[in-house]
Amino acid sequence: MTIPIIGMRALPLWAAVIPLATVNVCYLVAVGLEHVPACIPYFSGCTSVSSTGRIAPERFIFLAGMLPSVVILMFFWQRFAMFLTLCGQFGSRVVILPLLGIAAALAKYAGAPRHAANNIVAWNAFVVASAFYAVVARIWWHHGFSGHLDNKSSGRPTSPRK
Numbered sequence: 001m002t003i004p005i006i007g008m009r010a011l012p013l014w015a016a017v018i019p020l021a022t023v024n025v026c027y028l029v030a031v032g033l034e035h036v037p038a039c040i041p042y043f044s045g046c047t048s049v050s051s052t053g054r055i056a057p058e059r060f061i062f063l064a065g066m067l068p069s070v071v072i073l074m075f076f077w078q079r080f081a082m083f084l085t086l087c088g089q090f091g092s093r094v095v096i097l098p099l100l101g102i103a104a105a106l107a108k109y110a111g112a113p114r115h116a117a118n119n120i121v122a123w124n125a126f127v128v129a130s131a132f133y134a135v136v137a138r139i140w141w142h143h144g145f146s147g148h149l150d151n152k153s154s155g156r157p158t159s160p161r162k
Contacts, residue, residue: 008079009140015069015076016133020126022065026052029061042123045116049123080136083145 027047030036035055039046053062139145 012137045119
């Protein structure tokens with residue numbers, strides 16, 4: 001299966017936008033139907049990310065957004081590994097997960113109940129993950145990475161354009 005180059009370069013943007021938009025739309029629908037409390041979950045932690053898609057009809061919206069996201073992420077991570085290999089990188093130098101644990105501890109010590117603190121971290125981790133994909137999209141565009149191995153460039157990212 002081939003994806004046009006423009007689609008491949010946009011892959012990280014889709015990985016950033018679709019899940020984040022899906023969860024937020026589901027949350028708004030769930031609030032409108034009074035399935036979850038109305039708040040700003042990124043700050044209050046009044047509900048979990050997963051509770052936004054547990055009950056119909058928001059469950060169907062959740063599935064319709066998240067199932068394609070799984071396929072997009074599968075293609076993304078395959079191409080991301082290719083990009084890192086072509087750039088001579090074989091792993092990440094930044095470890096994000098411990099920072100999320102620290103954020104949960106800080107939220108707890110700031111007075112948020114443990115359950116709410118976990119929810120706050122989960123909502124914000126979702127934003128951080130989406131930001132990661134958006135940054136990767138910008139890097140791919142900047143370096144002209146096509147996501148394909150072709151005869152002209154061997155798929156190698158070029159040096160940054162000046």
